[in-house]
Amino acid sequence: xxxxxxxxxxxxxxxxxxxxxxxxxxxxxxxxxxxxxxxxxxxxxxxxxxxxxxxxxxxxxxxxxxxxxxxxxxxxxxxxxxxxxxxxxxxxxxxxxxxxxxxxxxxxxxxxxxxxxxxxxxx
Numbered sequence: 001x002x003x004x005x006x007x008x009x010x011x012x013x014x015x016x017x018x019x020x021x022x023x024x025x026x027x028x029x030x031x032x033x034x035x036x037x038x039x040x041x042x043x044x045x046x047x048x049x050x051x052x053x054x055x056x057x058x059x060x061x062x063x064x065x066x067x068x069x070x071x072x073x074x075x076x077x078x079x080x081x082x083x084x085x086x087x088x089x090x091x092x093x094x095x096x097x098x099x100x101x102x103x104x105x106x107x108x109x110x111x112x113x114x115x116x117x118x119x120x121x122x123x
Contacts, residue, residue: 002026002112004096009117012086016121020081022096022114029077029098030054035105036070036081038092038119048094049081050105059106064090086121093118 008020020036035050049060049070058070069082079096094117097110104110 002098004098004112004114006094006096006114006117009094009119011120011122013123014087014121016086017082017084018086018119020083020094020096020117020119022079022081024077024079024096024098024112027098027112029072030074032098032100033102033105034070034072034079034096034098035110036079037095037097037108038090039095039116040089040092043092045095045108047106047108050102051079052102053100083119086119088121091119091121 003025005023012018031053033053036048037045038048039045051058051070051072055072067085072079096114098112099105099110
C-alpha cells in the first residue's frame, strides 16, 4: 500500500519559516520524482516545486523561487519543502505527490498523493 504522509504545517507569522515533510512508503522512493502542490480556498491546485528521482534537478513556481527549497532524503524516503520568508498568499493546504514520470508532476497527473497539511501565514 502506497502512502504519502505530510507533516509540518501550522500557523506562522509573515516573514517566518516552516519545513514540511512528506514520508513516503510502499514504493521504491529513489526512482520516483516527487513534488509539492498547494491549494488555497477558492483557487485551483498549483504546482509549488518538483524534484527529480534520486534528488536530481529541481523546478519551482515563480511565486516561490528563491524562498522555498525542495529536497529529498532517499535514506529516509522523505521529501521536504523548506519555506522561508512566508507571505499571507502562501496560505494553503500543501500536498506532496510522487510519480515515476517527471512530466506527470508538471501536469498534476501524479499517481500518488498525500492528504495534505495546512499552512496559514497570518499575523
